[in-house]
Amino acid sequence: MTFWNNPINFIGYWLNGILTGWHLPAAIASILLYVIGIIVLILFAMTLDIGLVWVERKVVARFQDRLGPNRIGPFGLIQPVADIIKMVIKEDITPDGADKIIYNVAPVLAATSVIVLWAILPLASTIYGVDLNVGLLFIVAAGALGTLAIIMAGWSSNNKYALLGAFRMVSNMISYEIPMVIILLIPTILANTMSVRGITQAQSGMWFAILSPLALLIFLISAIAELGRSPFDLNEAESEIVAGFHIEYTGMKFGWFYAGELLHAFTFGGFIAILFFGGYGGFFGLEKLAVLTWLNIPFVQALVFIAKATFGYWVIMWIKYSVPRIRIDHMLAFNWKFLVPLSLVVLVNTATLNKVLIVLPNWLYVLGMFGSNIVIGYATIEILRAYGRKQRKAEKIPEPQAHTQEQAV
């Protein structure tokens, strides 16, 4: 074991040697090691978060045809630091009649709910916090905690807009958690484990995104809904309820909601990478080639993981800044009448086909899984189109015509 193929254990043994050298009991030494490891991991996440503020502002600026921050430092890179200083020295206003304890706990909980997700995030084969055997349920639980923080913030602010935001978040949560949990069953079936690291390792040969592209799509949609980002940002819809649940928050408390949201989006980009794109690995067996063995170095794996997570994060941003907000009744109808039935169909399909096709040679198995998803997707679109036609006929709306150049003018 060297530093390069197992850095965490290497440093762990070294520190453990120092601590036991001080005649500390082994139990206290190991707890101290945990604490040091956790602090390093959280500080890494926080540093990343500061970077994300810059990325988010720069990317939204580009989507809206602006330049974005470009004054402080090269390319405005120091901008987030300035933002943080500003937030810390702003006056912290607590509105009259707010439920003070809940009001103050909510932003902390919003940040904590995201930070704890990093406990199970495997950055590389040997760099990870903990390998829980119920990792997927932990993701759902931590997500529910974040929702709870939003509801607490909305309720305790003593503001009608905030309360509306919180109520909308409840409806959001009670619908989109269902397709998400059902879709989390699919990596479980394919990898035969609920451990996040195990799912990553199970994809070393083939990404689950190829075995079940529909699951990826549904997970992406419900992840965006859980994040409360546009088009599902009803809980903070600026044009309707000003800022929704965090309307009364100022200074660093607002800062935690903002930072938490960004890190949450990035973390979910990471989970999309882990569940469907092989996380830190997933090189289709290429890493076994003699010229490419450097892909197994933990630091390279961590870079690969960050790159994949950033891509997922970018897709979430892309959707956020391109798609308008949808109405709440549409949102619920879309979930209950479309996503839930579809995810159940995908689940049944994956469970049965995985059992039936596993006896076939590998390429046929992959082709069968992928093909079945395409068939389901096509059938879904056809059903939707037929339903649309029926409804237009009932309401006597003319069928949409293909626009020619002249009509457009």
Added chain:
Amino acid sequence: MQNEWLYIGLFFVIGIIVPVVPLVFARLVAPRKPNPVKQSTYECGIETVGESWVQFKAQYYVFALVFLVFDVESVFLFPWALTLKQLPLFVVLEGVLFIGILVAGLVYAWRKGMLEWV
């Protein structure tokens, strides 16, 4: 890692401490000049009318009921999904039957018009 849940517990504690530190720091350096206008409820410039913690029409209570059914169901499905590989096809089809019963419930709610936002 010898003890996973000890690690998770410690992670929670430190995960709470880390966001609290900047808040405490802000408390020390930020100005504090409260006045009644500043602390009034923000409502786009007009004064608030009546109580904020009003009784709200819970339009989604039916959704909450359906949610509960499906959430409990998915918890039952996780062990099923975990052991699929070791079990014969018959058990897979039993699971499908279980999902089918729940789909019937969803169809019932749908037909009854419960899934409409009113």
